[in-house]
Amino acid sequence: MQIHQYDVVIVGAGGAGMRAALESSTRVRTAVISKLYxxxxxxxxxxxxxxxxLxxxxxxxxxxxxxDTVKGGDYLVDQDAAEVMAKEAIDAVLDLEKMGLPFNRTPEGRIDQRRFGGHTRNHGEAAVRRSCxxxxxxxxMILQTLYQQCVKNEVEFFNEFYVLDLLVDHDLAAGHVPEGEEVTVSGVVAYELATGExxxxxxxxxxxxxxxxxxxxKTTSNAHTLTGDGMALAYRRGIxxxxMEFFQFHPTGLAGLGILLSEAARGEGAILRNSEGERFMERYAPTIKDLAPRDIVARSMANEVREGRGAGPNKDYVLLDLTxxxxxHIDAKLPDITEFARTYLGVEPYTEPVPVYPTAHYAMGGVPTNIEAQVLRNETDVIRGLFAAGEVACVSVHGSNRLGTNSLLDINVFGKRAGISAAAYAVDAEFVELPEDPAATVTAGLELIRTRPDGERVADIRKALQESMDLNAQVFRTKESLTQALEDIKALRKRxxxxxxxxxxxxxxTDLLEAVELGFLIDxxxxxxxxxxxxxxxxGGHFREDFPKRDDEGFMKHTMAYRRPLPTDGHRQWGGGDGDTEGRFAYSEVFDDYQLVLGSKPVTMTRYQPMERKY
Incomplete structure (x- = not known):
């Protein structure tokens, strides 16, 4: 076992991680750990x-x-966070331009912008060109630009290191923290792929x-590596x-595959059609049609298929028409996605519509943070020294449905804030003592799986999980379907x-690490x-067919899911987790050796009161 010491450790080297590293590494000694190059x-x-x-x-x-961000998120957005993101968006784009990012240009040489779903002028008057x-x-381009800047600034990377545990001085999952005591991070434990060390x-x-x-x-635009590692590590520690119930299903995944065709296609004028050739979004969102927010478009597409207007031999998809x-124009603005259609479906977008269907795309939920990227351990209290940014985090700027192009903005605005906040904390903080054997849990778990002579196959359990989630918890949900999904998950956890x-x-x-990642997925x-x-x-992205209306009186609040010990009396413990003594959601689910307890957190309102969401 090797021990390293840094002021700031950043777990993940995507857009949020590298944007944080650019800020932190100029102030304090920083390391970036990534399971990928x-x-x-x-x-x-x-x-x-x-x-x-702009x-x-x-x-x-x-x-x-x-x-637009607040309305797009169906009013579950924390409005102070949305204001920060929208205000700082302009500087975030200009920062990237100054770093060398090659944005498309207008004839006058300015950064070009195009329309995207849910982005409007004057509070819904018409679609506006806002996407750079x-x-x-x-x-x-963002990833390459940030990496070049990190190399230029001599950021230290530990590539192909898998972080498998988060070290804090109180294990929240073991129970409540004594009143008045703070919780502080002390580091992480990682596995080096090349050596197994x-x-x-x-x-x-x-x-x-x-x-x-x-x-x-099963059907997702996400890469094989997006297994919720950071979320699961926090959850296992009781954070x-x-x-988490809010998951975005992007409307235009390649049918049967889930590979993404960007909303940019519709931003450039592509049209969704059913088997009858009808531009059906005119019925669902008469004002902005195909550029409605993603949750609305995805449900509309799924509904067309359910009502028998799907295209293809099995009538199980709709068509994206660029013909x-x-x-x-297609070659200049949409070169990659049209090539995907040719490569994976054998369709020529110049002359043929492309088969598409919703694909799991983005988690609106995650590790709760405030606008300074500090991680919360309950409704209000932070964990000292722990920060989060990007899709792993929930600040919450996306509420129950993210608008397209707000994710790349989120990683830059809050990645930058996370780097600044982490460095500022590290300047004055002291190192927390590590446990006597900080890697004991990780080592024991890995060896148990690696040395087991036979047992369940990772691929079999993962396939069963993904198929159940696709069938029971995708665009449309009911109590019956979700109950079935939960029964499946409990059975798979035992397997x-x-x-x-x-x-x-x-x-x-990598076989061993996929087994570890499967545990994260189940969590x-x-x-x-x-x-x-x-x-x-x-x-937003959560649609219950048995409760088809939005209920602001009962559910205008964030869900907080806590992992906690089983109650000693053998009965379910009602009420929330640490800091939620009122039990505002009053629900828990018992598993074999712990319980998942739901608490809540109020939505931050500033200037926009909830109203009916129309487009």
């Missing part, structure tokens, strides 16, 4: 753009952007920037996860206890399903 991080898959009210193409302002883009490779990173500040958890679903656009791997080696053992799936069961309303 940084330029392979999933930020590179983002296509459409990064929004900011007004380079037409009138716009940050207040309209804030309103680099063809349909914006995320790739365990490394402990002692740190004053830790920044979680590990991305999302889309692989809980709550916020609003009316000039080929030169996971006997999981084994074929590769028994200690070096480059995240249970928080999604239990939260969805309890939220008896429909809001």
């Amino acid at each position: 940084p330029t392979r991080s999933h930020t590179g898959a983002a296509q459409g753009g990064m929004c900011a009210a 007004a380079n193409v037409e009138e716009d302002n940050w207040e309209w952007h804030t309103f 883009y680099a063809a349909d490779r914006t995320g790739h 365990i490394h402990v990173f002692r740190a004053k500040s830790v920044v979680l920037a590990t991305g999302g958890a889309g692989k809980i679903f 709550p996860l916020e609003d 009316h656009l000039e080929p030169a 996971y206890l006997s999981v084994s791997v074929q590769d028994k080696s200690r070096t480059f053992n 995240i799936a249970e928080t999604v399903v239990v939260g969805a069961l309890n939220r008896e309303e429909s809001r």
Whole structure:
């Protein structure tokens, strides 16, 4: 076991992690730990753009952007966070331009902007051009630009190191912290892929920037590596996860595959059609049609299929029509996604509509933070020295539904804030003493799986989990479907206890690490399903067919999911977790050796009161 010591340790080298590293590394000694080579991080898959009210193409302002974000999130957005993001968006784009990011340009040489779903002028009057883009490779360009800057600034990277434990001086999952005591981070434990060696990173500040958890679903735009690592590590330590029931299903995944075709296609004029050739979004969102927010478009598409207007031999998808656009325009603005259609479906977008269907895309929930990126351990109290940014975090700027292009903005605005906050804390803080054997839990768990002679196969359990989540917890949900998903998850958790791997080696053992990641996926799936069961309303990406209306009186609040010990009397313990003695959601679910307890947190309102969400 090797022990390293840094002022700040950043877990994850995607957009949020590297943006944090650029700020932190100029102030204090910083390390970035990534299970991937940084330029392979999933930020590179983002296509459409990064929004900011630059007004380079037409009138716009940050207040309209804030309103659209709040309305798009179905009023579950914390409005102070949305204001910060919209205000700082302009500088975030200009920062990237100064770093060398090759944005598309207008004829006058300004950064070009295009329309995206839910972004409007004057509080809904019409769609507005707000998305700054680099063809349909914006995320790739951001990732490359940030990595080049990190190399220039000599940021220290530990690539292909898997962080498998988060070290804090109180294990919240073991019970409540004594009143008046603070909880402080002390570092992380990581596994080095190349050697199989365990490394402990002692740190004053830790920044979680590990991305999302889309692989809980079978049909997803997410890479194989997006297994919810950071969320699960926090959850296992008793840190709550916020609003996990809200998962975004991007409307235009390649049918049957889930590979993403960017919303930029519709921003450039592509049209969704059913089997009858009808532009059906005119019925669901008469004002902005195909550029309605993603949750509305995804449900509309799924509804067309359910009502028999799906296309194809099995009538199980709809069509994205680009055939009316000039080929030169397609080549200039959408080169990658049209090539995907040719490569994976054998469809020529110049002359044929592309088969599409919703795909699991983005987790609106995550590790709760405030606007300074500090992680919360309950409704109000922070964990000293622990920060989070990007998809792993819930600040909450996306509420129950994220607007397109707000994710690339989120990682830059709050990645920057996380780096600044982590460094500022580290300057004055002291190192916390590590446990006597900080890697004991990780080492024992890995060896148990690696040396087990036979047992359940990782791929079998993962497939069963993903198929159940696709069937029971996707675009449309009911009590019956979610109950079935929860039963499946409980059964799979028991099977996971006997999981084994074929590769028994200690070096480059990806088989072993996939087994660990499967445990993370099961953890995240249970928080999604239990939260969805309890939220008896429909809001944003969460649609309950048995409760089809939004219920502001009962559910205008964030869900906080806590992992806690089983009650000693053998009965369910009602009420919330640490800091939620009122039990505002009053729900818990008992598993074999712990319980998942739901608490809540109020939504921060500033200037926008909830209203009916129309487009």
